[in-house]
Amino acid sequence: KQEVTQIPAALSVPEGENLVLNCSFTDSAIYNLQWFRQDPGKGLTSLLLIQSSQREQTSGRLNASLDKSSGRSTLYIAASQPGDSATYLCASGGATNKLIFGTGTLLAVQP
Amino acid sequence: GAGVSQTPSNKVTEKGKYVELRCDPISGHTALYWYRQSLGQGPEFLIYFQGTGAADDSGLPNDRFFAVRPEGSVSTLKIQRTERGDSAVYLCASSLGLYGDTQYFGPGTRLTVL
Numbered sequence: 001k002q003e004v005t006q007i008p009a010a011l012s013v014p015e016g017e018n019l020v021l022n023c024s025f026t027d028s029a030i031y032n033l034q035w036f037r038q039d040p041g042k043g044l045t046s047l048l049l050i051q052s053s054q055r056e057q058t059s060g061r062l063n064a065s066l067d068k069s070s071g072r073s074t075l076y077i078a079a080s081q082p083g084d085s086a087t088y089l090c091a092s093g094g095a096t097n098k099l100i101f102g103t104g105t106l107l108a109v110q111p
Numbered sequence: 112g113a114g115v116s117q118t119p120s121n122k123v124t125e126k127g128k129y130v131e132l133r134c135d136p137i138s139g140h141t142a143l144y145w146y147r148q149s150l151g152q153g154p155e156f157l158i159y160f161q162g163t164g165a166a167d168d169s170g171l172p173n174d175r176f177f178a179v180r181p182e183g184s185v186s187t188l189k190i191q192r193t194e195r196g197d198s199a200v201y202l203c204a205s206s207l208g209l210y211g212d213t214q215y216f217g218p219g220t221r222l223t224v225l
Contacts (some may be wrong), residue, residue, distance in 0.1 A: 103153050
């Protein structure tokens with residue numbers, strides 16, 4: 001059974017810092033790995049999707065990497081801004097398209 | 112274009128009552144998913160529709176939970192004899208239905224069972 005873990009559970013950084021969020025999964029037979037952002041009381045916004053055949057994806061200040069063999073993915077955020085404050089969730093995608101989520105990292109970027 | 116919409120946004124009910132939660136997916140999306148999110152947790156998969164049929168309902172916790180998508184568009188999640196443990200945010204997502212494509216989430220319905 002796939003289990004997804006995110007470390008740290010919470011992170012506070014000053015504005016302008018680069019930061020890395022970590023995601024690990026127990027079953028390397030994934031089809032894709034997705035990163036989402038969730039603002040308080042809101043739904044999820046898709047940030048990046050990495051297919052199993054890919055190593056990384058980039059969008060603006062965000063870069064996500066995937067290492068299936070070690071069961072790890074990272075989300076790198078460059079030059080963080082207060083507007084980046086949110087909960088970041090990673091999810092592994094399997095054969096039936098269902099997503100298995102981690103518990104998230106709560107990020108606070110201090111102005 | 113319009114995103115995934117869910118109604119109601121909040122639902123308060125009493126233990127033992129029946130509730131229906133509605134999801135309107137993005138137009139043209141053939142795949143529809145229901146997840147449940149408890150406080151401080153990540154979303155938990157419930158059921159996945161491809162068109163009108165449930166392709167994977169392995170996440171439904173018990174037979175009090177049922178979901179339909181009769182015309183391959185709007186979906187309704189039905190919960191019978193609600194229990195306090197059913198309190199959570201119920202999230203709906205849709206996608207084009209291609210293998211491994213991005214899922215787009217609605218804002219959720221917050222269900223509170225008193």
